[in-house]
Amino acid sequence: MPVHGFHTRTASHREIVDITNRVQQAVGEANCAEGLVCVTASHCTCTVYVNENESSLVADTLELISKLTSDRSWRHDRIDDNAAAHLAASVLGNSVCLPISGGQIELGTWQRIMLVELDGPRDRRVTVTVIPG
């Protein structure tokens, strides 16, 4: 099972980054025509999801994350003051699995693979596991 991946450096405390092209590049390196690709953010305070990369929707997504997790005193904050980031990552999930057809990730017209930084800026590793089939 070929495992590829890449590092990315986020720039903000919270941000959403379109990683679709880099994932497609990793799929190309795996030389897989048909199968599945699993994209995993290998962190507790960073995640991935699939949706449209439209600027106001991205802003709305960040606002939703803030509303879900902010203005609370969380227990984990006593340890390293980033409970909101952990909780948001848990709610969003840390991976997505998508079909590959003709060597391309099958996405809908407006779908993109988005990385969510929840406690940056940091260096982040994205693991791309390609399963031929």
Ligand code: ZN
């Ligand atoms: Zn923590």
